[in-house]
Structure formats: structure tokens, C-alpha cells
Amino acid sequence: MTVRIGLIGAGRMGQVFAAHLAYSVAGAKFVALADIDAARAAELAGRAGGLASYGQYADLLARQDLGAVVIASSTYSHAEVVKAAAAVGKHIFCEKPLALSLAGCDQAVAAAAAAKVKLQVGFMRRFDAAYQAAKEKIVAGAIGQPVMFKAIGRDPRCPDLDYARRENSGGLLMDMAVHDFDLARWLMGSEVVRVQSEGGCLVFPELKAVGDIDNAVVNLKFANGALGNVDVGRNAVYGYDIRTEVLGSEGSVMVGYLQQTAILLMTHAGVTHDTVPFFMQRFGAAYLAELRDFVACIRDDREPTVTGQDGRAATTISLAATLSLDEGRPVSLSEIKSE
């Protein structure tokens, strides 16, 4: 069975998914794509081998021949598009975060459940070889009982202000930290129950005007008593810096490095190596692996590896962390309600 796939969204992530879908996902056929910028859609469709392209995602969804969609539209629209796709019975891969509100998540999850379609959320780090090896080590007991989760997530530069705007991206603690919050749940095997945030606009004052910040630290408390901290920022001028550690009672496992190519330069100035430029260099293979896994879950008719509930849970932590930041107090996750 070949899964015929349409792509919604031809922006930065849409272009990544298009390249993978066009050439590298066995069992899938890339058929059509849509973007609200119809010219951009047509241009990308041409590069991907001459697909059908649409300026309205509804037109794409109207095609009877599609079995699944990959959603890479603007974050604020995710929930709405998921619901529309579920309504016409398409299996759904949705780029993270699933929705900016808990209500949005709940509606998306409910829609997929009602339509009996797969709903997978794009936490690609779970498909990175190093994170998978870390998870296996933890499950195998190599570090004993996990007691501390530490994560650093830093982008090398400030995004466009329009992208960063809190209504669009959800802000730093949604847009970026949601990846770390997903890793926290997955690697620790326990739910986050309380968060404490500090944050600020320390390097890019222009972010203030769009309701965002550029640096934050968030303490985590897990249901099983374990602890954690996530540090996110937008000013890692030295390169894309993603590091994660799980400390256990009998050891620790760390994922992350700062070197891109295997070259060291040694001069009077010391030893120098390069760094990872950005997310595609670090997680390019994982973006492909998650699409392959999505297609496999449809063909094998099994649960997605990262479910809508996973998307909902990570969004909830982001919302709680943002509330903690706004109100300057610890926030229990039970405070975050569906509307």
C-alpha cells in the first residue's frame, strides 16, 4: 500500500518536509501541496517534481486520492487544520506544537479520535539517533532511577519579529521549550506537575514589543518527585546548541555536542573547532525518520510514536511555564484548563 500524501504549508519547515517526501520516504507518494501564498506553493511544487499546488488548504483536503496530510502551516493554525483534515478522514502528521492553547489541543485530539485517523506530532528529537540511544540506556537501567532532567535549547539568532509574536509562536517557552518539555516527559517517564520560570528580554529588546523574551530558565517538578531545569535562549551566536542530560541514581546520560565537522585547528590561538549551524544540520536525519515512521504507522495500522496526547501534554507545560513567568510564582499544571 502506498500512502498518498499532501503537504500543507510551504514555509521553512514545509520545504524540509517536501524534500523528504519527494525523494526519501518509501511507501509514500507525494501528490500535492498547499500554502496561503499560492505562488510559493506553486514554486515548491515545481521543485518537488511537478505536484499539484493550492492556495487554499481546503482544496487540497478536498482531493479524494489523498490518504494523509503533513501540516506545516503557521503554528496558530495547527488546531484548525488538524480538525479540517480529520473531518475528511485523512491521517495527520502535525508539526509541533500541536496547538497554542489547551482547548486547541483537546479539539485536535478529539477530532482525530472521532475520525479514527492517526495523529502524530512533530517532536523530531525522539527520532534522533543520539536521543534514541539515550532513551534505550535509561530504559535498560544504565543510570538507575532518573532523578534530574537538564536541558539547554538555544537558537543561534533571533527569529523575525512577526514569527516570534506571542499570538503566532506562543513565545519562547512554547515555540522552543516545547521540544525540551516533550523530551522531559519522554526521557524521565513521569509527568511534570509544577514549574517555576524566570525570563527576560536581555539581548534583543525589540522582542518586548511582540510580547516575547529571549532567555528563560524553568524549574520542573515531576510527579515521581524528580527535578528538572530547562534553559532556552535565542542568542547562541556561536551555533545551534541543544544539550540534554538525565542524571540518575547510578549514572548520567548526556546528549548533545557543539561540533559539526570533524576538524580541529590548532594554532598559536589554541585549539578551535566549528559548531552546529542550525537545526537542519543537527536534526536533518530525524526530520526524515519521523516522516518514515508516520507512513509506517499508517501502513501497519498502529499508534503513532508521538501521539496527539503527547502534543497536548507538552503544550500544557509550555502554558504553565509561561504563566509562571508572567505571574512570578510556581504554577501547578493542574491550574492549566482547557479554556
Add this chain to the structure above:
Amino acid sequence: MTVRIGLIGAGRMGQVFAAHLAYSVAGAKFVALADIDAARAAELAGRAGGLASYGQYADLLARQDLGAVVIASSTYSHAEVVKAAAAVGKHIFCEKPLALSLAGCDQAVAAAAAAKVKLQVGFMRRFDAAYQAAKEKIVAGAIGQPVMFKAIGRDPRCPDLDYARRENSGGLLMDMAVHDFDLARWLMGSEVVRVQSEGGCLVFPELKAVGDIDNAVVNLKFANGALGNVDVGRNAVYGYDIRTEVLGSEGSVMVGYLQQTAILLMTHAGVTHDTVPFFMQRFGAAYLAELRDFVACIRDDREPTVTGQDGRAATTISLAATLSLDEGRPVSLSEIKSE
């Protein structure tokens, strides 16, 4: 001018200082030592070359020929011994923390000021070559404006319960994290104004009975708006793990490594190296350097590099972090009063 020095305390740290004072501090003469365990004092005095030894520190302080004392007695007694030494006009080097209470710190600082004697606190990390290089890079502007302070401080094993008892050690956030809080102030060049702690007894349940915990994370907010997080723990079974990072607007500087000897073993099982066993292997040279600096500050009649005020400030952060942990809320440092 030779500085004649007496040592008070012949425990773990006292033995370290004794070895350095006996052989390796030019300009100093190691003359006498005291410990409440008179036999232990005599034994160490013998090993250090046949010094005078006392079971009462008051007897050591009564010697007219001493110009300075090094205090490595139990933490809870630091403030009292500092006051006694100041009262008889001795210059004072006091192992960290200066005192477990703000009142104790204030009395110690006031006593030294009144007696016009030097008072240096034993934050030895400031004398480590790597931390000094980091400080120099920051001051030179290599990372731009510092915006985030990150620290990991993990011991490889649980201390004796009697040592850990909160009345004796001040607990994890005083005993261990005080080093990181001192680094925070020094490297960031700004005072901490608010803290948020999470902690727990996750690996060594026996610590509960003595009022202590084994893991904690503490968010920091600095006066200039910068952010921070300190993670401390007692279960780094893989080795002594001290890592510190300062992220700035134009780069980042990290201190810390996990390798002790320069050997890599590569087998079917992968690549393996050893780790740093404990604090003396990591900071042995720094413990010597701080004593040399103390003697130099007496001989040159200048301010100590790490002052009593520095000791007070770090203790204040530890107290605030402990209060935040106890009460489950952010604590402003202005809440911490002298009694």
C-alpha cells in the same frame, strides 16, 4: 616578613591546608594547630613536621607569635572562631561558608573590621586556573554582556549523616551550592536578587531524617535582569562533576570537564575515559593558590581577593534558596534578615 600561621581544625579540609602550609606557601611559617579532638591534632601536627598542637583553639589563639589563623573547624563554629581570632588581632582565613546565618556573617565581618584584620573566605574555585581564565575572558568582553549563569555541582557520594545534618552543614543548598552562588556573583558581576528552588530526597532517603535533601535546582534572577540556574546533587556516582557556564550576548564560556587522566580506552564497548574522583583532584592546586594569596594579602597589606562580604553574600543566597525550597515560592534576597 614571614607570616606565622596557626590552623584550627584537623578534619578533612584541615588536613589539606596543613599539607600546603607545611611545605608549599612561601612567606608563611606553619607553627601550631588545634582541634577539639586533641589526639587528632597531635597526630596531624606530627605529620606536618612537629608543630605545637592544642585541643582548644583558644590556647592556639593565645599564642603571641601567630600573625594569622586558618579556620577549618566545623561549619557551625566558623563565626564564633572568627570573632575570637579577630579579638586577639589575628588575620583570618576562614573555610566556606563564613557562617550558617546572616547574623553570624555580620558578626564575623564586623569583628574583623573592628580589629582591622584581614578576613578571607575559602571560595577556592576563584583560584582555579580555568575559572580565572573564564573570568578574564568575560571581563575582556569575549562573550559580550553576560545574560545567563548555569552551574552543575555534584558530589560523587553522600556525606556522613552527621556532617549533612542541617544544623551542622546548612544543608545541600548551603554546604554545596554556596560555591556556585559565589561563582554566580563573581562571574556575572551582578548580585542575585531572587531565587526559586525545587529539591528533594530522591536517592538517599536517610538524609530526610537529618533535614537534608540530595538534589535541587535553583533559578536565579540577577539585579541587572540576567538569569541563572544551579543544579546540585549528591549522587554523581560517575565522579565529581563541577561544570559552569556563562552565556553572553556574543558567546559563551564553559568551565568543567569530566576527565581526570589523559587516557582513552577504545574497545568493542566503545570509547571510555575516566572521571574526576573528587574535589581534591579537581581543585587541589586552587586550595594551595588561595592560601598563597591570603599570605600575600597580609604581606602586601591589601584587601583579600575573597572578602568577608563575599562570604556573607553567598550565605544569603543559600539561605534564600533554602527558604524557597521550604516554602515552595520565589524568595527575594531582601527577605533574608540578619536575625
Add this chain to the structure above:
Amino acid sequence: MTVRIGLIGAGRMGQVFAAHLAYSVAGAKFVALADIDAARAAELAGRAGGLASYGQYADLLARQDLGAVVIASSTYSHAEVVKAAAAVGKHIFCEKPLALSLAGCDQAVAAAAAAKVKLQVGFMRRFDAAYQAAKEKIVAGAIGQPVMFKAIGRDPRCPDLDYARRENSGGLLMDMAVHDFDLARWLMGSEVVRVQSEGGCLVFPELKAVGDIDNAVVNLKFANGALGNVDVGRNAVYGYDIRTEVLGSEGSVMVGYLQQTAILLMTHAGVTHDTVPFFMQRFGAAYLAELRDFVACIRDDREPTVTGQDGRAATTISLAATLSLDEGRPVSLSEIKSE
């Protein structure tokens, strides 16, 4: 212009090239493949999307619609196939080494020149990002004048004896070290003029029966006086280990690392990380890049990046190193004659 390409050889390397040609080389169309094992050819042709397949490479070469061929047949046949392809005017990409004898190289180069077709040799390391960065640093003068070339090339296991047989592979100093000899010429910017080899059958005694060894060291002397050493072996049980260094008058540049995924495991046993399993994990991207470059040189009608002369020069060093090993004496490259 689309370059229509046929592949000759469906073994280990043929399968790698087939995957790349099928999906990932823009401007190329993968049309047909041949292997002396016709069933293997058919099987691979099926996997690559239903190409034509042949049991005789002459049948593939007889196709008028092919503009170029990729040769990945057994090493001993390279020269013969190159000549046949040149005779029918196909552009040629030939897997390394170009030929096992200098006469073979000369005939291949002459045939391509006479037919005015491109001839590129598969030294894929030149297309690896790290090696390219190293070359750029050297050319930019970052290490001053290069004076020493060092290379380690170690496979994780012994090949099939039939593959290793000296008549088939040329032996360790041809089969493996030829990569390092090519890097030596390229990175040092000077020709090798003399070699001194030591080698032996130290781990896999069964190699003796097929005229091969498992470990060797080869000293190099360059025309400009610079020095070098290459160490090759077949028993890096810990992983595929390729390391190269160029030391200059003002610094040094090193390429190579032993870590595959970005994970560190820290336990009572120390710190452990994985290693690079084998050549496809290390140079997978380079194998693709060299095919893209080959297609580009045809489309742009320019010289290949790695020419037949480069293939000839590296083979010459391998032959000299093998002679030095056999006769236990330094060998000047001028001793190696075309027959």
C-alpha cells in the same frame, strides 16, 4: 541537460552508488546497471525503481542512450572497463583505485584522453565536509607551510579472504592506504618521492595465504622535503577509525573523530561514547557529493575534481609502498615503471 547514467557493478559499493543515483543526484537519470552476477544485477535494478539490468557490462555499454557510466566492479577489472567505456564515448566515474598496475592506470588515462571523455576517480574523502574545511584552512595559510602528513586508516574487521587476495584488491597498501596516499598529495600540495614500509600479518594469520597483511606503517618523503607517515590496519574492533593530520610551521589541522552519535554515558565505569561503525556512516554524504560533482563536471564541461592522473599517482605510491614492504628497503617512486 540530463546525464543518463549506467552503473557497472552491484556489489557493496555498487549498491551505495545505486541508491544515490536513483534518488539524490539532480541532473542525472539512472537508466541501467550491469553485474557479472545477472541475478544480483536484476535484484538491485528492481530496488532502484525498475531499471534495465545486464549480466555483461558490454551490453550496458552498447546502449546508445547512456552519457556516462559509474564503475564499481571488482578492482582488478577497473582498467579494462574504463577502456571499454572510453571506447564507446561514455564519461567515466571509476571507484578507487583506478587500476592495480601503473600500466593499467596509464592505459585508462590514455583511453579517456583519446576519447575526450571525463574520467573521475572515487576518492570520496575529498568531498567530505571536514576534509574540505581542512584543505581550505591549509590553502588559506592557517597552519603556515605544511611539513608533516599523518594518517590513520583502520577498518573495523577483516574483509573476505577472496576480496583481500592481492591479485584482487592489491593488498592492504593498495586497497586501504590508497585513500591516505591521495589525501597526502592533495593536502600537502607536493608529490611523494620516497616511501619506507613495515608491515605484517599480526591479527589475522589467514591473510597470509592470500598474500595480504593486516597492519602496516609507511613513511613518506615529499618532493618539497616534507615528511609523512600512514598507519593502516584491519583490526580496529572499536570502530572505523580514519584520522588525518597536517602539521605546519604555524599550526596543525586534524580531521577525524571516533564518536558517531552525540551521547555520553557516565556511570561507575567512567564516561563512554560510541564510535563510527564503518565507512558508510563516516563518508555517506561524501559518496553522494562526489557523484553530484561528477554529473556537474559533465554538464559544465569542466575537468573532474579528482582526475585519472590523481588515480594514477595514488596507485603509484601504493605500488612503491608494497615494494618497500616486500623488499625491506626504501623505494623511490621513480622506480615504479609502467610495466
Add this chain to the structure above:
Amino acid sequence: MTVRIGLIGAGRMGQVFAAHLAYSVAGAKFVALADIDAARAAELAGRAGGLASYGQYADLLARQDLGAVVIASSTYSHAEVVKAAAAVGKHIFCEKPLALSLAGCDQAVAAAAAAKVKLQVGFMRRFDAAYQAAKEKIVAGAIGQPVMFKAIGRDPRCPDLDYARRENSGGLLMDMAVHDFDLARWLMGSEVVRVQSEGGCLVFPELKAVGDIDNAVVNLKFANGALGNVDVGRNAVYGYDIRTEVLGSEGSVMVGYLQQTAILLMTHAGVTHDTVPFFMQRFGAAYLAELRDFVACIRDDREPTVTGQDGRAATTISLAATLSLDEGRPVSLSEIKSE
């Protein structure tokens, strides 16, 4: 029993030994020192706590109260001073190399044997924690059967020409490589039987006038068939670079790193760390450990850890490597005769 020790030679290494003998070798008393520059001797004697000093080493040897001497005079004089010390019954620690000629080594060894005094040679690397750990791993079978020895030994700068002069230092392959040749024998557990050298004056042409070179590579063949290569040079402008690897049938062990302090700087320019400045920073602790071991072997009346025979064997390899370089051919160690 306290061993009363005199030091002969107050140059670079003499000053290192003086500091250790004065303060840090339990069981030893540092009593006197001699240097042909009497003023330099007196100056160092004063710094070491007011010892007796001599301009003639014979005067020091004439003291009845000395039990042992440490010889750190110019290399060319080692054999002569060893014989003189043995003649008056002093135990002897001699800085490497034992002698520049095989005859010198043989006379030194014979003199110590006849006088029944200890004779230890200063191959301090054997006392470095990392090299000791490597040796232990090899002995424990962690890498299987050793098959390849690799060493890099590079100084950060050119020595004084007078020091480098071949009559004084023995040249690069004696002065520097003798350390690597000693490691080769010790770590491989087999004797070197043949060498092949290439070398040249590539960076410091002024060395030619004193009969020396600045870079060399030396292939080694061991009695058990194992292979090796040593690369030595004088132009590691980036820092002191000592790396050693033993590859075995079941793994590999590497010693050496390029980082001195535990600091990483990450900026737009990439990640940078410092390097090891020179030998005292890398092997300072080993120089102390070897003196402690020498005193212990006297007190325990046991064989030195590094014997005169070890010194002779390493010198023999250096002589063979130098001959190979001079004559451009492989040299068997059996060619090197005692005069």
C-alpha cells in the same frame, strides 16, 4: 632511614628536581648541589633553603654524608658523572638519556653494577598517571595483543642552538624521541629490532649548522613482529603535544590531550580551548613521582623502576634511528655496537 641527596646540574631540569627535593620527597633530605656555573649553583642552593653548593661536582661527590645523587648535568656528561658517582658508592638517579653512545651506557651500567648502587634513568612518563593507567589496561588484556605503537612528540619551539647541537643533545632522535622509544619498549612489552627514519630541517634552517633536524618520522619493527611509528618535531607552535597510542587485536588505548585548563570559549569564531604549554605543565607530577620512587627503591633496597638497562636500550634505538636517517636505509638494532 632518610636518604641524603645531592643534585648535580642547576639548569632547566636541575631547577625542577631541586624544587621537588626541597619540599616534596618524603624520606629524602636535600643537602647539596653542584653546577659548573658556581654562581648559578649558589643561587639555586639559596632558593632551596640554604644548601651547600659547589662549582665542581667532584666536590659534591666527596661528601661522605650523601647517600644518593640526582644527575641533571648536560647530556654529554651523564656517563662520566654516573661513573664518578658510582665510584664513591652513591645511588644514582640520572636524567635521560643515560648516555649519547652505547659505550657510555655500557660503562655507566657496568660502573653501577660493580659498585652495587641503584641506577635509575629519568623516563618520567612512566610515572604519569595516564601512562600508568594505559600500561595497566594493556597488561590486563583490555586491548588484546598489542600490534601497533604510535607516538607523537612535539615541542612548542626550537631549543637554543647550542643545546640542540648533535654533540650535546644527540640530536632530535636522541633528545626528544628517546622518551617515545622508551615508551615503545615498555608499553609493547617487546624490543625494537629495526628502524626506518625520514627527517629534515623544514622549519628552522638554522638547526642544520649544528647537525640537527626539526622533524622526523621513524618506523619501528618489534621482535614479536609488531609495528610502530614515532613522529617528533620542534614546531608545535600550538603547544606541547605528546600523544601515544597502542593498538591491539581487541582494542586501542590512547594517552594524550591538547587541553590544559578546563575552559571552552564559544563565539562567532567557533569553539576554542587552550593547549598544554610545555613539559612541566604536562609532566610536573611525574617528575616528582619518579624522585619519590627513586628514594623508595633505595629505602626498600629494590630494583629501580626504570633501570640503567632501560636507559641503554632507549639510547640504542635513538642511535639506530639516527643512523637510518643519515644513511637513508633501514637499520637493524644489532648493527649498533658499543664502540
